[in-house]
Amino acid sequence: MADSARSLDDTARDGGKPGRFTGMGPFMLVWSGQAVSLVGNSVLRFAFVYETWSATGRATALTTLSLCALLPQVLLSPLAGALVDRLRRRSALQLADGGGLLIVALLSVLHFTGGLRTWEVYAAVMLLGCAAAFQFPALGAAVPLLVDKGQLQRANSLLASAKSTADVGGPALGGLLVAFSGLGVILVADLVSFALALAAIRVVRLRGDTGPGTKPAGGPRKKLVTEAVEGMRFLFRYPSLRDLMLAFCVVNLVMVFGFAAVQPMVLARSGGETAALASVNTAIGVGGVAGGLLMAAWSGPRNRARGMLLGIIGMCLSAQVAMALAGGVVGWCAAILVGAALMPMINGVMQAIVQTKVPREWHGRVFGAVMFLSQISVPLATGVSGPLADHVFEPLAADGTGIFVVLGPLVGDGPGSGMAAMLLLAGLCGIAVGVLSMTRRTVREIDTLLPDVADESLDGSPDDTLDDAPDDILDDSGRPGDPDDPEKPDDPADPGDPDTPDNPDNPGNKELVEG
Numbered sequence: 001m002a003d004s005a006r007s008l009d010d011t012a013r014d015g016g017k018p019g020r021f022t023g024m025g026p027f028m029l030v031w032s033g034q035a036v037s038l039v040g041n042s043v044l045r046f047a048f049v050y051e052t053w054s055a056t057g058r059a060t061a062l063t064t065l066s067l068c069a070l071l072p073q074v075l076l077s078p079l080a081g082a083l084v085d086r087l088r089r090r091s092a093l094q095l096a097d098g099g100g101l102l103i104v105a106l107l108s109v110l111h112f113t114g115g116l117r118t119w120e121v122y123a124a125v126m127l128l129g130c131a132a133a134f135q136f137p138a139l140g141a142a143v144p145l146l147v148d149k150g151q152l153q154r155a156n157s158l159l160a161s162a163k164s165t166a167d168v169g170g171p172a173l174g175g176l177l178v179a180f181s182g183l184g185v186i187l188v189a190d191l192v193s194f195a196l197a198l199a200a201i202r203v204v205r206l207r208g209d210t211g212p213g214t215k216p217a218g219g220p221r222k223k224l225v226t227e228a229v230e231g232m233r234f235l236f237r238y239p240s241l242r243d244l245m246l247a248f249c250v251v252n253l254v255m256v257f258g259f260a261a262v263q264p265m266v267l268a269r270s271g272g273e274t275a276a277l278a279s280v281n282t283a284i285g286v287g288g289v290a291g292g293l294l295m296a297a298w299s300g301p302r303n304r305a306r307g308m309l310l311g312i313i314g315m316c317l318s319a320q321v322a323m324a325l326a327g328g329v330v331g332w333c334a335a336i337l338v339g340a341a342l343m344p345m346i347n348g349v350m351q352a353i354v355q356t357k358v359p360r361e362w363h364g365r366v367f368g369a370v371m372f373l374s375q376i377s378v379p380l381a382t383g384v385s386g387p388l389a390d391h392v393f394e395p396l397a398a399d400g401t402g403i404f405v406v407l408g409p410l411v412g413d414g415p416g417s418g419m420a421a422m423l424l425l426a427g428l429c430g431i432a433v434g435v436l437s438m439t440r441r442t443v444r445e446i447d448t449l450l451p452d453v454a455d456e457s458l459d460g461s462p463d464d465t466l467d468d469a470p471d472d473i474l475d476d477s478g479r480p481g482d483p484d485d486p487e488k489p490d491d492p493a494d495p496g497d498p499d500t501p502d503n504p505d506n507p508g509n510k511e512l513v514e515g
Helices: 002-012 025-056 059-084 089-114 118-146 149-180 183-203 224-237 239-259 262-269 274-298 304-325 329-357 360-375 377-399 404-411 417-439 507-514
Strands: none
Touching: 025 059, 025 089, 025 118, 025 149, 025 183, 059 089, 059 118, 059 224, 059 360, 059 377, 089 118, 089 183, 118 149, 118 329, 118 360, 149 183, 149 274, 149 329, 224 239, 224 360, 239 304, 239 329, 239 360, 239 377, 239 417, 262 274, 262 417, 274 329, 304 329, 304 404, 304 417, 329 360, 360 377, 377 404, 377 417, 404 417
């Protein structure tokens, strides 16, 4: 119970006072290993891009390579999350990193014994995507075992900053290694990074990692696909989680649609200057790293849902609306840096909400569902934005017709103006979704309407974990705020008082029960 006491003391003293990172030592060790592994993977991805371009000289080949990495990760996430819930959290993390290590080891053998062919690179990237599908649900489920509840937003933001660091440093380091050493050294370095990540997982203590729950009484365990679908259903079972996730997914869709036009817009409006594109990409990475570190020091907003929604509005306003209206490299970099800095806060808060509102035995499945729902829009939006830019928005912008009668004075009529309009419209749609979500009580007051599950940040003994808790604690139907139990109030107020805000007989609360 000492760690829990320290966490409460940290929370009480938060806001610039000492002790804010107390008890995060085990997480920092795992985080360090994962950060090194992410950098190693980023370097290897850059090397694969370079080798594929050298072998084919075709942009389509690079697009195919990206899809080979992305699609397995997205499509397998629900199944991976279901499997994570069947394993100890340590085993799930080892499966993700160990799978990557085995794949890179096989690639190393092929490279040093005869060289890699293009189809082998594609196959390897697909397998690495399959291994990566386990990483997000496994980490999401493991973080609550490494830190106390008061530190969850910090921990999640540090993970986001590690990814941003890899996105910035990986290609730069990869360029140096490709130029001075070649693919062989990069493969060995990635093997070492996976080994370090695995070593960190092995030495830390995951409190309460007692393994999966027992099989359902009266029959065998459900099929893996069925359990994966249950993760989706869980998110839509509670109105607060459902509305929050729908807002998150719609915003993600429109933002990906807009961001897909950023790089070609910058090139078109700068006259094809690669230095301008490099500056914008660097600003994205620097913003992500800075935002993650600031969020870790701050610990995040007290009202998590409102803070996340305000962050979404701010990101759409800066990284999309301001980016579309800016007229040069300095403006583009400043706008997108601010937006990128807000991203770790948004993701960190979202993950912390799931970690505290969802019972531990559901974390893998729910995080797998979150990964699927949030990322499935990426290939869709990316595939649609290119043709729309080339065949609809750019011609309309050049002619000054259609919506450009209104938007023309804002974005101009030169090359890239159509893509700037796409970015502007995407930002306005994202702001609208954020504002509308703010008006939904189910989202705005999620911490009141859907209280946290029983505290799992205990001393680590089996008797103190949810896995061994009585059935009435684990039973979702008896949980406060559950739409399946409308007779149970959401707070200790008198349930017999018809004027009590959380009484289901109060008409104002009807939407919270019926969704």
